[in-house]
Amino acid sequence: MSLNKTLVSMDYLLKEAPREKHFITGAQAMAEAVKRASVDMAIAYPITPQSEVMHLVGDIFAQGHIKEYYRAEEELGTMSAIAGAARAGVRLFTATSGPGLLRGLEAIVSWPGHRVPCVLGVLTRVVNAPLSIQPDNIEMAYLLHSGVVLLHAENQQDTFDMTLAAFAITEKVDVYIPVAVATEGFFVTHAKGYVDMTSEELAFNEPDPYAAPVPAMDNEVPPARIQRDAPVQKSNFMSYLIHSVWQQEIWDSNKRAMKYIYQYLGGPIEVQNPDADVFVLASGCAAAQAREAHRYAQEEELSVGFIKVRAIRPFPKEEIRAALKNAKKVIIPEHNIIGWLATEVKAAIPNSGIVVDGPRVYGGMTLPVELIMEQVYMALGMKSETLQA
Amino acid sequence: MSKKITVGPVGYMPQSAPSMGVELSPEGKALLYGNIVEEEEAMRDAAKALLTMANPTIFPGPQVLWDWKDDVAEKSAAILDLAAEIPNCKIIPMPDYRPKYPKIDAEAEINPNHPNLTILHNKIKAAVFIGVHCHYANLSLRMIRAGTDCYTIAMCAFMGHEEAMASIRDVHAEDVLRFRDILVQVRNELGIEWTAKMPPENPSLPKEDWGTLTPADYGEYRSLLMSKKGEHIADVE
Numbered sequence: 001m002s003l004n005k006t007l008v009s010m011d012y013l014l015k016e017a018p019r020e021k022h023f024i025t026g027a028q029a030m031a032e033a034v035k036r037a038s039v040d041m042a043i044a045y046p047i048t049p050q051s052e053v054m055h056l057v058g059d060i061f062a063q064g065h066i067k068e069y070y071r072a073e074e075e076l077g078t079m080s081a082i083a084g085a086a087r088a089g090v091r092l093f094t095a096t097s098g099p100g101l102l103r104g105l106e107a108i109v110s111w112p113g114h115r116v117p118c119v120l121g122v123l124t125r126v127v128n129a130p131l132s133i134q135p136d137n138i139e140m141a142y143l144l145h146s147g148v149v150l151l152h153a154e155n156q157q158d159t160f161d162m163t164l165a166a167f168a169i170t171e172k173v174d175v176y177i178p179v180a181v182a183t184e185g186f187f188v189t190h191a192k193g194y195v196d197m198t199s200e201e202l203a204f205n206e207p208d209p210y211a212a213p214v215p216a217m218d219n220e221v222p223p224a225r226i227q228r229d230a231p232v233q234k235s236n237f238m239s240y241l242i243h244s245v246w247q248q249e250i251w252d253s254n255k256r257a258m259k260y261i262y263q264y265l266g267g268p269i270e271v272q273n274p275d276a277d278v279f280v281l282a283s284g285c286a287a288a289q290a291r292e293a294h295r296y297a298q299e300e301e302l303s304v305g306f307i308k309v310r311a312i313r314p315f316p317k318e319e320i321r322a323a324l325k326n327a328k329k330v331i332i333p334e335h336n337i338i339g340w341l342a343t344e345v346k347a348a349i350p351n352s353g354i355v356v357d358g359p360r361v362y363g364g365m366t367l368p369v370e371l372i373m374e375q376v377y378m379a380l381g382m383k384s385e386t387l388q389a
Numbered sequence: 390m391s392k393k394i395t396v397g398p399v400g401y402m403p404q405s406a407p408s409m410g411v412e413l414s415p416e417g418k419a420l421l422y423g424n425i426v427e428e429e430e431a432m433r434d435a436a437k438a439l440l441t442m443a444n445p446t447i448f449p450g451p452q453v454l455w456d457w458k459d460d461v462a463e464k465s466a467a468i469l470d471l472a473a474e475i476p477n478c479k480i481i482p483m484p485d486y487r488p489k490y491p492k493i494d495a496e497a498e499i500n501p502n503h504p505n506l507t508i509l510h511n512k513i514k515a516a517v518f519i520g521v522h523c524h525y526a527n528l529s530l531r532m533i534r535a536g537t538d539c540y541t542i543a544m545c546a547f548m549g550h551e552e553a554m555a556s557i558r559d560v561h562a563e564d565v566l567r568f569r570d571i572l573v574q575v576r577n578e579l580g581i582e583w584t585a586k587m588p589p590e591n592p593s594l595p596k597e598d599w600g601t602l603t604p605a606d607y608g609e610y611r612s613l614l615m616s617k618k619g620e621h622i623a624d625v626e
Binding site: 115173174176210211212213214215239241242244245246248249251252255256259 | 402403405406407408412413451457458501502503522523524525527528531532535536547548551
């Protein structure tokens with residue numbers, strides 16, 4: 001670091017370091033986390049529109065908080081450059097959204113297999129035609145089977161904390177796969193909220209490239225003998241079995257990330273009113289609306305609980321199964337048309353018939369609390385006089 | 390103790406140990422057959438396997454073969470001390486991770502892309518992995534469990550390995566020597582007589598004169614491959 005910062009552990013940074021309240025956008029919150037993460041290199045194709053994140057990270061680079069910033073020519077180039085830079089054992093950050101994410105997806109899905117530790121910001125946008133720049137998190141569905149660890153931030157505070165934690169999780173020797181932090185474009189990235197932030201004089205300890213499950217390119221003589229991407233280079237001299245156990249290893253690594261999600265973020269889910277009959281379960285900024293619906297329900301003295309899902313991969317099957325053990329209905333509001341979160345929950349619990357598919361909004365539409373309450377009243381068997389979902 | 394992870398062969402398509410519910414041991418503990426136990430218990434079981442099973446072998450990896458960190462030489466010396474105390478022990482290195490073509494010399498080395506070939510060729514029934522990067526150690530250990538009846542021991546500098554029958558974590562030179570001492574103790578308890586003796590030289594590796602080596606020795610692939618001295622690579626993929 002060119003700036004004289006005090007380097008500290010992630011535990012200290014997230015749990016003990018003094019914080020000050022700021023009123024900033026989600027994009028600023030992500031960039032402020034990057035500022036405190038001792039990032040070696042940021043790489044991006046900062047197309048407009050996506051979000052301000054990589055523009056702000058560019059400012060941070062200019063201020064000396066990041067050693068290197070490389071502007072790639074498009075997203076596939078960006079994500080490929082991340083894979084290349086990881087070979088040198090450096091700490092990396094990039095962010096993208098919507099169509100940009102999908103353009104880079106071929107490289108992104110190769111990151112876990114190549115054991116690339118990096119943090120990817122996903123500021124969600126519509127990806128399907130008709131063209132739109134509005135928020136819609138359908139793009140997260142494309143990451144579910146990529147092998148990356150996937151966190152979903154509810155608000156600006158989550159965006160700050162999860163992005164910081166992601167830098168620690170991705171470099172754990174027993175994880176060492178990318179961690180993506182997703183949040184909704186506009187609703188979070190462009191809106192301001194209160195964020196308790198640590199001092200920018202404090203930064204996360206610098207990475208130790210030797211503490212890795214794979215060798216970096218340049219820390220051995222001769223380096224080329226132990227390149228990590230053997231399957232790419234000599235695939236026809238390899239057995240099918242190593243391909244299969246290699247894939248297993250990626251998902252095992254993904255699973256091992258769960259203990260660090262507990263360590264740094266307090267766990268993969270948050271549960272309010274655990275004894276309720278009906279639950280509203282959501283992730284990302286849908287969780288903010290679900291939280292508000294829960295508050296409405298509390299005021300009306302309804303038996304309604306709230307579950308926020310922080311980790312989408314690894315998916316907290318056991319935790320959700322336990323939380324919904326006695327639930328009669330679970331309502332899952334989402335910001336996408338396909339309902340990927342509802343599908344995940346149905347697959348995780350033994351009684352998937354209790355899942356209410358929706359309400360869902362997409363194409364940039366907002367998610368009124370009343371839409372969720374409509375489902376709450378229906379789930380409780382109360383007569384509804386408002387909109388049908 | 391119920392054994393979650395057992396000596397193989399477990400079959401054509403192995404289930405990974407983590408997917409079977411095995412979790413890495415916390416600091417100060419070890420894994421034995423997938424269960425969290427005291428380090429000494431795991432070390433004693435591993436020692437017994439090395440002392441009683443056929444063709445015990447140590448597989449050192451790049452992290453203890455190349456002198457790239459301050460503590461490597463001390464740890465490597467400790468590994469030799471350990472090997473000397475295991476009757477009829479061999480040392481077969483895993484010097485790198487690239488697939489071997491056209492065919493691996495199974496007496497000279499082991500490779501993560503097909504580790505079973507070295508195990509089966511040498512009829513190895515107990516083996517120690519040490520200094521192999523965790524990703525490749527996990528792949529190798531799982532493939533060995535899938536296709537061989539070898540008891541595997543992981544001595545890991547980091548968090549250990551779910552796939553091994555015995556997994557010791559945070560291993561440094563002093564831990565290798567502690568394992569050596571436990572092994573000698575178990576050996577005496579079993580009444581096995583043995584005078585410490587270094588393993589035989591690797592029979593397949595020619596003497597190399599590293600002092601005269603130049604990049605030209607590697608030909609047009611010098612940036613990618615480091616061939617054996619005198620080896621000429623004429624055919625490439």
